[in-house]
Amino acid sequence: MSKSKSRSISKVLDGVSRRGFLRGTAAGVAGAAGVAAAGVSGSGRALAADKTVKIGFLAPLTGEVAAWGLPGLYGCEIWAEWVNGSGGIQVGGESYQVEFVSYDNEYAPDKARTGAQKLIHEDEVKFIMMLGGDTMPPVVEISNRTGMLVSTLLPSDLTPDTPNLIAPCEVHPIYNVTGVEWLAEAKPDLKTAVICAQDDALGRPSVATYLAAFEAAGIELVDEPLFFDISTTDFAPVMTSLMAKNPDIICLDTCYADFVHPLTEQAFQQGFKGQMISCTADFYDQMIAKTSAEFLEGFVFQFPDFDDPALNESFVNFQKPNAFFSEYAKRWPGEWGAVSWEYASIMDLWRAGAEAAGSVEPQEVLTAMKAGGTGLHAFGEAKWWGQELFGIDNALVGNWPVVVIENGKAVIKEYRSIPDWWSKHKDIMIKHFEAMGEMFYQRT
Amino acid sequence: MIDLLLQTCINAIYAASFMALIAVGLVLIFGVMGIINFAHGELYMLGAYVVVFLYADNRLPFFLAVALGLIFVGLVGIAMERTLFRPMRDNPLGGLIVSIGFLLILQSAVVMGFGVRMEHIPPPTQVIFHPFGLEGVVLPLQRLYVIAAAVLLLGALGIFLRKSRLGWALRATAQDPEAAALQGISINQTARIAMCIGAGLAGVAGALTAPLVRTYPYMGHSVIVTAFIIIIVGGIGSLEGAVIAAVVYAFVHTFVTTFADGVIADIVGLLLMLAVLVVRPTGLRGTRDRA
Numbered sequence: 001m002s003k004s005k006s007r008s009i010s011k012v013l014d015g016v017s018r019r020g021f022l023r024g025t026a027a028g029v030a031g032a033a034g035v036a037a038a039g040v041s042g043s044g045r046a047l048a049a050d051k052t053v054k055i056g057f058l059a060p061l062t063g064e065v066a067a068w069g070l071p072g073l074y075g076c077e078i079w080a081e082w083v084n085g086s087g088g089i090q091v092g093g094e095s096y097q098v099e100f101v102s103y104d105n106e107y108a109p110d111k112a113r114t115g116a117q118k119l120i121h122e123d124e125v126k127f128i129m130m131l132g133g134d135t136m137p138p139v140v141e142i143s144n145r146t147g148m149l150v151s152t153l154l155p156s157d158l159t160p161d162t163p164n165l166i167a168p169c170e171v172h173p174i175y176n177v178t179g180v181e182w183l184a185e186a187k188p189d190l191k192t193a194v195i196c197a198q199d200d201a202l203g204r205p206s207v208a209t210y211l212a213a214f215e216a217a218g219i220e221l222v223d224e225p226l227f228f229d230i231s232t233t234d235f236a237p238v239m240t241s242l243m244a245k246n247p248d249i250i251c252l253d254t255c256y257a258d259f260v261h262p263l264t265e266q267a268f269q270q271g272f273k274g275q276m277i278s279c280t281a282d283f284y285d286q287m288i289a290k291t292s293a294e295f296l297e298g299f300v301f302q303f304p305d306f307d308d309p310a311l312n313e314s315f316v317n318f319q320k321p322n323a324f325f326s327e328y329a330k331r332w333p334g335e336w337g338a339v340s341w342e343y344a345s346i347m348d349l350w351r352a353g354a355e356a357a358g359s360v361e362p363q364e365v366l367t368a369m370k371a372g373g374t375g376l377h378a379f380g381e382a383k384w385w386g387q388e389l390f391g392i393d394n395a396l397v398g399n400w401p402v403v404v405i406e407n408g409k410a411v412i413k414e415y416r417s418i419p420d421w422w423s424k425h426k427d428i429m430i431k432h433f434e435a436m437g438e439m440f441y442q443r444t
Numbered sequence: 445m446i447d448l449l450l451q452t453c454i455n456a457i458y459a460a461s462f463m464a465l466i467a468v469g470l471v472l473i474f475g476v477m478g479i480i481n482f483a484h485g486e487l488y489m490l491g492a493y494v495v496v497f498l499y500a501d502n503r504l505p506f507f508l509a510v511a512l513g514l515i516f517v518g519l520v521g522i523a524m525e526r527t528l529f530r531p532m533r534d535n536p537l538g539g540l541i542v543s544i545g546f547l548l549i550l551q552s553a554v555v556m557g558f559g560v561r562m563e564h565i566p567p568p569t570q571v572i573f574h575p576f577g578l579e580g581v582v583l584p585l586q587r588l589y590v591i592a593a594a595v596l597l598l599g600a601l602g603i604f605l606r607k608s609r610l611g612w613a614l615r616a617t618a619q620d621p622e623a624a625a626l627q628g629i630s631i632n633q634t635a636r637i638a639m640c641i642g643a644g645l646a647g648v649a650g651a652l653t654a655p656l657v658r659t660y661p662y663m664g665h666s667v668i669v670t671a672f673i674i675i676i677v678g679g680i681g682s683l684e685g686a687v688i689a690a691v692v693y694a695f696v697h698t699f700v701t702t703f704a705d706g707v708i709a710d711i712v713g714l715l716l717m718l719a720v721l722v723v724r725p726t727g728l729r730g731t732r733d734r735a
Contacts, residue, residue: 062560063662070560199707228706231666233657234462236455236587237701244448244702258562258658269572269584270451286564335561 053089053096053360055350056119056128057343058112058139061104064230067257067282068131068153069104071335072343076100078327079344082319089351092358098347101125105135113138120148126360127350129343132157132167133201140165149362151346153339156205158390159440164366167386167395168349169342169378171418173206173254174389175400176279177213177425178416179300182402183249183277184217186413190248190275192222196238196263197253199227206254206279208436209429214251216425222247235259239266252278257337264299265290277301281405282337288408299405303338310401310412315380318345345378349396352376370394379415388426389433391440397422447580452702453695454575458587460694461594465649466667467674467686468598469642475618475681476638479529479539483547484671485664487643491517491650492659493554496563499654506568510651517647518640525639530632547664554661563659590652597645598687605683614638618681673713677720679730688728692716 057076059069080098088095101123103115112135119125120142130139132152140157143150143164152158155167155174183190193214197203207225214221222245228238242250250267252260260278267276268291281287281301288296304311306325311318318324318341328336353369354360369375374383375396382398399415422429433439470484481487494513498504504512528546532538571585605611616624617634625631650663657663674693678685696716700709720727 062555064660066560067562224705226705228701229710231669231710232706233663233666234455234459236458237452237698238706240448240451240455241702258660261562262656262658265567270582271579283564289564290567 051088051094051096052099053091053354054099054101054123054125055347056116056123056125057100057102058105058115058119058128058135059102059131059343060107060135061102063106063108064256064258065107065131065133067337068339069107071332071337072129072131072339073100073102074332074335075324075328075340075342075344076347078324078331079347083347083351089355091354091360096360098351105130107131107133107135109135109138112136113142116142116148116150120146126362127151127365129346131339136165147363149366151350153342154202154205155386155390155395156201156438158386158392158394159443160391162392162394164362165394166366166369168369168375169345169396170339171395171397171400172202173209173279174395174397174418174422174429175302176206176209176254177216177421177429178400178418179277179279179302179402180210180213180217180219181421182414182416183275183300184219187275190219192220192245192247193249193251194223194226194242194245194247195221195251195253196226196228196242197255198230198232198259200230202254202256203227204436205433205438208432208438210251210253211436212425212429212432213421215428215432216421219249225253230256232259235262235266236270239263239270239272243267243270243272247274249275249277252276254279257282261287261290264296268292268295275300279303280338281403281410283334284405284410285334285408288405293408296405296408301403301405301410302400303410304401304403304412305336305410306341308410308412310415313415315399316378317348317376317380318378319348341378348378349375383419385419385422389430389440447578448702450576450578450581452699454581454583454587455702456695456698458591459698460691461591462649462653463670463674463694464598464687464690465590465594465645467671467678467690468601468683469645470668470671471675471678471681471683471686472601472614472638472645473642474675475683476614477525477529477533477539477635478536478621479532479543480536481524481642482540482543482668483524483550483664484543484642484646485666485668486547486550487517487520487646487664488650488667489554489659489661489664490520490550491647492654492657492663493558493563493650494647495651495654496558496565496659499568500563500565506655510648513651514644514648517650518644520647521639521641521643522636524643525636529639530635533631533635551661551664558661560661563654565655565659567655586656590649590656593648593652597648601641601645602683610634610637670713673717675727677717677727679727682727682729685727685729692728 060066061070084097088097105112105115116139128150132154136157153170154172277300306321311321353365357364357368377398379399382396384393385397386395401412402414404413473481491513495509498509528542569585573583613629674689678689697709700712
C-alpha cells in the first residue's frame with residue numbers, strides 16, 4: 001500500500017510536472033494563505049503574497065544519483081509549505097513567499113550547465129542548491145561570471161576559485177571521521193579494515209577521509225582501497241575481494257545507495273561476521289529485509305532519521321525535526337534518505353542570511369551568512385572553515401551525529417566535533433588528500 | 445587461498461551465465477535481421493520490472509513472474525519487429541536509430557510507471573550452498589537459478605537451431621536472407637521468431653537477476669555496453685562465439701576485479717576486445733559474412 005502511494009507520487013513528479021511541482025505547491029500555499037489571511041487580518045497579510053523569491057534546485061532527480069537529489073526536493077516542499085504558510089520570509093520589511101524551481105541535472109555536467117543558465121536567466125532565481133560533485137565545475141564557471149550564490153553538499157567542490165560556492169550543511173566527506181573515531185572508542189578490539197568505493201568525485205575524497213580516520217584511530221588498512229566503476233552490476237567479486245583479507249571492518253565509503261544495498265547483501269551472503277561502516281545507509285529497512293536485523297545490528301553511518309529524540313537537543317537548529325520527519329513519512333512512505341532534510345536545512349541558513357542582510361540578492365546574502373565567521377548549522381553552532389583543505393573558508397563545520405542501527409532502527413549515538421578531530425589529525429588528512437590528488441591545489 | 449579461487453570461479457560462472465543470456469539474444473537478432481538493437485539492454489530492464497510488478501508489488505510466485513517476464517518481453521520483441529524493424533529492413537542505420545529511440549521510450553515509460561529509484565525486491569530465497577563443503581565458498585540459490593536457466597535455455601536454443609525446421613530457417617536467413625527467401629522461407633516469420641527469442645532471453649535474464657542486481661530504469665546501459673564487447677570478442681553473428689566470449693570475459697573481469705580493482709577490470713575487458721580484434725578481426729568465432 002505504501003509503495004503504491006509513493007509510486008503514484010513519483011509518477012506525478014517524474015512524468016507530468018516535476019519542474020513545476022514545487023512552483024505549484026508554493027503558489028497554491030501562497031494563494032491559500034493569502035485568501036485565509038485576507039479574511040482574518042486584512043490587507044497586510046494579503047500583501048505578503050505579492051513578492052516571491054525563487055530558489056533554484058539543480059540536482060539529480062533521475063538516474064543513479066537521484067537518491068541524493070529527489071528526496072531533498074521532497075523536503076523542500078515541506079519547508080516551503082511551512083514557511084510560506086506562516087507568512088513567508090521577512091526581508092527588508094517585506095514578506096516574501098519562497099518558490100522552488102527545480103531542474104533535473106541527471107548528475108550530468110552538461111545538463112547542470114544548461115540548468116544553471118536556465119535558472120539564472122529565465123527563472124531569475126536568487127540562490128541555487130546543488131548536490132555538487134561532477135556536476136559542479138560548469139556551474140562554478142557560470143556562478144563566477146554572474147555572482148550567483150550556489151550551495152553544494154560536497155565541500156570537496158570548494159577551491160579558492162569558488163568564492164560564490166558554499167557548503168553550509170553537509171561537510172562531506174569530512175564528517176565521516178566522527179563515525180570511525182566513535183567506532184574505535186566503542187569497539188577497541190577492531191583493528192583492521194578494508195574499503196571500497198565507486199571511482200568518482202564522491203568516492204575518492206571520501207576514501208581519503210576514511211583512510212585518514214582509520215590511521216588516526218590506529219586501525220590498519222589491510223588492502224589497498226578497491227575502486228569500481230559506477231556501471232558495475234554484480235558486486236559479488238567486489239565483496240569476495242574485500243573479505244579475502246579477513247578484515248574486522250568493511251567500509252563502504254560514500255557508495256551510492258544503489259551500491260550500498262547490493263554490497264551489504266553480498267557481505268551477508270558471503271558470510272561476513274565483522275563490523276560494517278558506511279557514510280550512508282539510505283532505506284536501511286530494505287537492507288534489513290534482504291539480510292537480517294541481526295546482520296545489520298551495529299552498522300555505523302552518518303545520517304539520522306529525524307524522529308530521533310536526540311534531535312530535540314537545544315543546540316539543534318532545525319525546525320521541528322520530529323514533525324518534519326513525520327510529515328515526510330506520511331507523504332512519501334519509505335522515501336526518507338540522507339538528503340531528505342539537508343536542502344531544507346540549507347534553506348534555513350539562507351533564510352537567516354537573507355533576513356539579516358535585508359536583501360535576497362546573492363552577494364548580500366552571502367556576506368550576511370558568513371558574517372562573524374560562524375553560523376547556526378543544523379547540528380549546532382559551527383564555523384566557516386576549509387582554508388587548509390579547500391583553500392577557502394566556505395564550509396560550515398561543527399558537530400555531526402554518529403548513527404548506529406540498533407534493533408532495526410537508526411539511532412544517534414553521539415554528536416562529535418569535526419573541528420576537534422581536525423585540530424588533532426589535520427596532517428594525516430592532508431597527507432591522504434594529497435595522495436589521492438584531492439587537495440584544492442591538485443584539483444585546480 | 446583455495447577458497448578465494450573457488451569463490452571467484454563461482455562468481456565468474458554466474459557472471460558468464462548472465463551475460464551469455466543477454467549477448468546470445470543480441471547476436472541472434474543481429475544475425476537474422478542485420479540490426480544492432482540498442483534497446484536490448486532495455487528489454488533486459490523490462491524483464492526485471494515485470495518481476496518488480498508481479499512478484500515484489502503483487503506477490504505472485506517468483507518463478508511465475510519470471511515466466512511471464514519471458515513471455516511479455518518476447519511479445520514486446522515481436523511488436524518491435526513488426527512496427528520498428530520491419531519497415532527499416534533495408535535500412536540498417538534506420539533500424540539502429542529507431543532502436544535508440546525505442547530505448548528512450550522504454551526508459552521513460554518505466555520512470556513514469558515506477559519512479560527513478562532502485563527497486564526493492566525481496567529475495568525469493570535466502571538458501572546458500574557451500575560447494576565442496578568449504579565454509580568459505582558460497583553459492584546462493586538465487587545465483588544457481590541464473591546459472592541453471594542459462595544452461596537450459598541456451599542448450600535448448602542450440603538444439604532448436606540445429607534440429608528443428610524453424611531453426612534451420614533462422615540459420616539460413618542469417619547466412620543469406622535472399623537465398624533463404626528464394627527457398628520459400630518467410631523472412632518476416634524468421635525475423636519475428638528471432639526477435640521473440642532474443643528479446644525473451646534478455647527478458648528472462650532481467651527477470652531472474654532482478655533481486656540480485658540494482659533494478660532501476662537505467663540498468664540497461666551498463667549491460668548493453670558489456671554485451672557489445674562480448675559479441676565483438678565472440679564474433680558478430682556467432683552464437684557459439686557469444687557464449688565463449690561471455691565465459692572468457694566474465695572470468696577475466698571477475699578475476700581482475702577480485703585480485704586488482706573493478707576499474708582496472710573494465711580496462712582489461714576493453715584491452716581483451718582490442719587484442720582479439722588485432723589478432724582476429726572477425727572475433728573468436730566470427731566470419732567475414734554477417735553470420
